[in-house]
Amino acid sequence: MFTRATPTPSLADRVPPHAFFIVSAVFHYLGPSFAVLLFASLAPPGVAWLRIASAGLVFALWRRPWRAWAGLNARDRWVVIAMGAVLALMNTAFYEAIARLPLATVGAIEFLGPIALAALGFRSRRNFAALSFAVAGVWLLTDARLAGEPLGYVLSFANCALFVLYIFLGHRMSAGGGGVSGVDRLALSMLVAAVAALPFGFRDAAPAFADFWLLAAAVGVGVSSSVIPYVCDQLAMRRLPRASFALLLSLLPASAAAIGVLVLGQVPTSVEVVGIGLVIAGVALHRSEG
Numbered sequence: 001m002f003t004r005a006t007p008t009p010s011l012a013d014r015v016p017p018h019a020f021f022i023v024s025a026v027f028h029y030l031g032p033s034f035a036v037l038l039f040a041s042l043a044p045p046g047v048a049w050l051r052i053a054s055a056g057l058v059f060a061l062w063r064r065p066w067r068a069w070a071g072l073n074a075r076d077r078w079v080v081i082a083m084g085a086v087l088a089l090m091n092t093a094f095y096e097a098i099a100r101l102p103l104a105t106v107g108a109i110e111f112l113g114p115i116a117l118a119a120l121g122f123r124s125r126r127n128f129a130a131l132s133f134a135v136a137g138v139w140l141l142t143d144a145r146l147a148g149e150p151l152g153y154v155l156s157f158a159n160c161a162l163f164v165l166y167i168f169l170g171h172r173m174s175a176g177g178g179g180v181s182g183v184d185r186l187a188l189s190m191l192v193a194a195v196a197a198l199p200f201g202f203r204d205a206a207p208a209f210a211d212f213w214l215l216a217a218a219v220g221v222g223v224s225s226s227v228i229p230y231v232c233d234q235l236a237m238r239r240l241p242r243a244s245f246a247l248l249l250s251l252l253p254a255s256a257a258a259i260g261v262l263v264l265g266q267v268p269t270s271v272e273v274v275g276i277g278l279v280i281a282g283v284a285l286h287r288s289e290g
Contacts, residue, residue, distance in 0.1 A: 017239040021248045024232035029103060029256045031225025033263040036098055038221065041214055042204060044095040047221065049194075049201025050208060052091055054222030055230075056194040059187035066191075068184040076178065080185050083169040084192025090162035091226075092197060093155045100152030102266040105141045107256025108279040109156040111249060112138050113164040115282050130285035137278030140271055174237035182234040190226065253280050 035047050042050070059065060072080065097106045115127075115134045142153055173189070174182035208215040237245060257276050260266040268276065 015235075017236045018248065020232040020236040021240070021245070022251070024229040024236065025248075025251045025255045026259075027224050027229040027232075028252055029107060029259045030263070031221050031223075031229070032094065032098055033103060033259050034217070035095060035221045035225065036103070036264055038214070038217060039099050041211075042208060042218070044099045044204075045092055045197075045201045046204025046206070046208070047218060048092045048095040049197045049205045050215075050218035051095075051222040051225050052088060052190065052197050052201075053194045053205075054219040055226030056187075056190040058223060058227050059190050063184050063187040065184050065187035068180045069188060071178045071180045072185075073178065076180070076185070079169055079172050080188045081192055083166070083173060083186070083189035085196050086162055086165045086169060087189060087193035087226075088196035090159055090166060091193070092201065093159040093162060097152055097155035097159055100149045101156060102268065102272070103260035103264060104253070104257035104266065104268055104276055105272065106152075106156045106159065107260075108141055108253045108276050109138055109153075110160050110163050111253060111279060111283050112157075113160040114167060114249065117164060126285060130282040132282075133278045133285065134282030137275040137280075137282065140275030140278065170233060171237055174234050182238055183231055186230055186234055190230075249283050253283065 031051070035051065038047050069077070094106065094110075112134050115131050170186075173185040205218075208218050236248075240248070253276055257268060257273075260268075
């Protein structure tokens with residue numbers, strides 16, 4: 001009697017999902033820290049568009065995602081389009097924010113939204129304690145610099161709201177279905193994002209096309225900011241429950257602070273250290289569905 005051979009797991013399936021998240025945690029802010037260095041030559045919307053467009057180009061050459069479009073039903077196509085719009089707005093708001101505020105501050109504010117949603121959706125003492133920690137941490141961070149950069153905080157909180165949508169839509173896409181993987185859906189969304197961000201980013205990006213090294217640096221920012229972390233997020237989300245993924249998110253404010261110090265020399269004050277620590281505690285403490 002013959003038995004059917006068990007399919008050999010792919011390399012992505014053999015790598016622990018937590019390892020993908022750690023790689024994402026490093027590159028999630030390493031790429032933007034390099035982008036900050038480009039602001040001396042290009043305005044933030046231009047750097048944001050080059051990040052999105054270069055990532056879209058890499059995905060197009062790698063995945064040829066347009067071939068996957070036919071395999072999506074109408075609902076999944078709208079999810080892909082919505083993710084593209086979110087990526088365009090989120091990246092632009094994020095870059096405008098880090099041009100005005102320290103990377104660690106923007107990174108900490110980014111996580112207030114997911115914690116608040118968890119507390120509102122799952123009313124437990126644990127989640128309300130987590131929200132209290134996060135709110136206290138963000139209050140310390142905003143109180144430290146609000147008078148000098150109010151627009152920076154408006155943009156940071158806009159990025160925070162968009163990050164919630166990114167996580168929600170990312171989990172929807174990572175489920176796959178219809179023979180279309182989460183990575184291919186992400187690739188389609190990145191192409192949508194490049195088009196969506198074109199009207200408010202291309203003009204500021206134009207000087208890079210006259211300078212090879214500047215353009216190469218911007219492409220490097222795109223690959224390290226959008227290709228590596230977003231692909232790793234999809235590979236991690238596909239195999240991690242939402243609760244586990246939410247717990248690992250506590251690494252991101254810490255990585256933002258560490259990279260801000262190492263790459264940009266943005267040493268936080270003692271008050272900001274306490275604020276970031278409270279946000280990290282809130283992210284680690286909260287629980288969401290899954």
